Amino acid sequence: MFSPVIFLLFFLLSCVFCDTKLMEVYGKVIGTAQGTPSASNCHIDCYYNSTCFLVYKDSEGVCIQYSYLDNPKNLSVVAANDGSQVYFKATLPNDTCPATLNSLNLTYTPTNYFSYTWKPIANGWAFPGCANGWHLSVRSENLTVCIKGFYQTVYRSAAIKTCTDRSSVLIGVQSVEESQWMREEIGNLTNKSYAPFWIDGVRNCTGIEPGCRRFDWSDGLTTGDPLLPEESASLSVTDKSQRLENCLVVTVTGLNDVACSNAQKRMFCGYKLN
Ligand SMILES: *[C@@H]1O[C@H](CO)[C@@H](O)[C@H](O)[C@H]1NC(C)=O
Ligand SMILES: *[C@@H]1O[C@H](CO)[C@@H](O)[C@H](O)[C@H]1NC(C)=O
Ligand SMILES: *[C@@H]1O[C@H](CO)[C@@H](O)[C@H](O)[C@H]1NC(C)=O
Ligand SMILES: *[C@@H]1O[C@H](CO)[C@@H](O)[C@H](O)[C@H]1NC(C)=O
Ligand SMILES: *[C@@H]1O[C@H](CO)[C@@H](O)[C@H](O)[C@H]1NC(C)=O
Ligand SMILES: *[C@@H]1O[C@H](CO)[C@@H](O)[C@H](O)[C@H]1NC(C)=O
Ligand SMILES: *[C@@H]1O[C@H](CO)[C@@H](O)[C@H](O)[C@H]1NC(C)=O
Ligand SMILES: *[C@@H]1O[C@H](CO)[C@@H](O)[C@H](O)[C@H]1NC(C)=O
Numbered sequence: 326m327f328s329p330v331i332f333l334l335f336f337l338l339s340c341v342f343c344d345t346k347l348m349e350v351y352g353k354v355i356g357t358a359q360g361t362p363s364a365s366n367c368h369i370d371c372y373y374n375s376t377c378f379l380v381y382k383d384s385e386g387v388c389i390q391y392s393y394l395d396n397p398k399n400l401s402v403v404a405a406n407d408g409s410q411v412y413f414k415a416t417l418p419n420d421t422c423p424a425t426l427n428s429l430n431l432t433y434t435p436t437n438y439f440s441y442t443w444k445p446i447a448n449g450w451a452f453p454g455c456a457n458g459w460h461l462s463v464r465s466e467n468l469t470v471c472i473k474g475f476y477q478t479v480y481r482s483a484a485i486k487t488c489t490d491r492s493s494v495l496i497g498v499q500s501v502e503e504s505q506w507m508r509e510e511i512g513n514l515t516n517k518s519y520a521p522f523w524i525d526g527v528r529n530c531t532g533i534e535p536g537c538r539r540f541d542w543s544d545g546l547t548t549g550d551p552l553l554p555e556e557s558a559s560l561s562v563t564d565k566s567q568r569l570e571n572c573l574v575v576t577v578t579g580l581n582d583v584a585c586s587n588a589q590k591r592m593f594c595g596y597k598l599n
Contacts, residue, residue, distance in 0.1 A: 350411050351406060352411045353411060354379065354381040356399040357398075358391065360389035361389065361392070363388050365382075365386050365387075371412065377390045377391065377392055378391060378393045379414070379452075382412075383409045384407045393435060393456075394492065398469055415431040431450060438456075438492075440456060442457055455471035464500070470546055470597055471595060472503070472595040473493075474522055474593050475593075475594060480589075481495075481523055481586075488592065494525070495544060496544050496546060496595030497525035499546075499547050507522065507575045507593060508576070511575070512577055514591070515591070519576055519577075520591060521574035521576050522575050523573075523592040524575050524593050525542050525543060525547055526541070528540055528541075528562075528571040528582065529541040536562040558579055559578075560580070561582060564584060570584050
């Protein structure tokens, strides 16, 4: 583990950030995520910038800031004794100053919507990738997403905005595994037997037979046609009153098409990890 020399920096000039502490450790940041090189005292700037959550100052004094908005997927802080330093944020009660970081839950909560809890590893801490409560799904070699179910919207347009407000998009389903995860999550979030959650996907049969199973994805994250292998996808095309059902929802029992103008109370949002 780290040497016992650990400082917690408190900046008392402003109490806006009272419960945000900047941990200083002798160590380095490793991983594939890119930071932004900044001025040499960049840890001070980082403290006052809520999007910055991590700073690496190497032994030469080169200072690199990392923003949680970049959604880094692969970052860890590990011990080093070459004089390099790492500063990372945690939200701790106002007047606490722990003697050691080993026993702490290091959680940074930059907004009401997002918090991140560093995970202890053998010689330091690993960044979790997805924010707390978001499910990590590896879609391909180059695409990993975080998905979460939310509970407060009505129309599809409002669902899209709810996701946007949370720095995410209304997300589609890429695989049967993902739809199974969503169904389990719905079971956990609600006790209702029919609780439709909006997902991305609008039927588009332009140039092919009416009633096709082809859906356009607008989330920029979903590709292909994951619905076809899903036996439980109930794609009826129209409802009892012959109204077109061109939008997708997921329920405890599987994927379903519904009228795009329906009122639903829930949705799945997602964002990409870099
Ligand atoms: C994460 O970063 C470590 C250290 O740089 C590297 O060894 C590993 O391959 C990376 N993993 C991924 C999935 O990029
Ligand atoms: C916070 O830092 C980010 C980069 O990490 C930068 O784009 C942004 O302008 C900064 N915000 C403020 C208020 O300085
Ligand atoms: C810390 O102090 C600030 C300002 O006095 C206050 O707004 C905030 O609620 C306090 N936080 C905790 C966790 O006590
Ligand atoms: C860390 O957080 C988890 C979950 O919130 C909790 O169960 C655990 O007791 C906490 N550990 C410490 C040392 O505070
Ligand atoms: C993933 O990205 C790497 C580097 O950009 C590229 O060489 C590779 O072909 C990509 N893989 C896929 C499946 O797109
Ligand atoms: C549902 O809740 C159970 C019990 O708390 C938990 O083990 C499981 O991971 C949850 N599943 C999902 C998809 O959130
Ligand atoms: C589901 O029902 C159980 C038992 O009635 C209750 O304890 C639980 O809080 C309910 N969960 C939700 C999300 O409504
Ligand atoms: C529907 O699909 C066709 C053929 O791929 C495409 O040209 C058209 O732009 C799509 N329509 C919408 C609304 O995306």
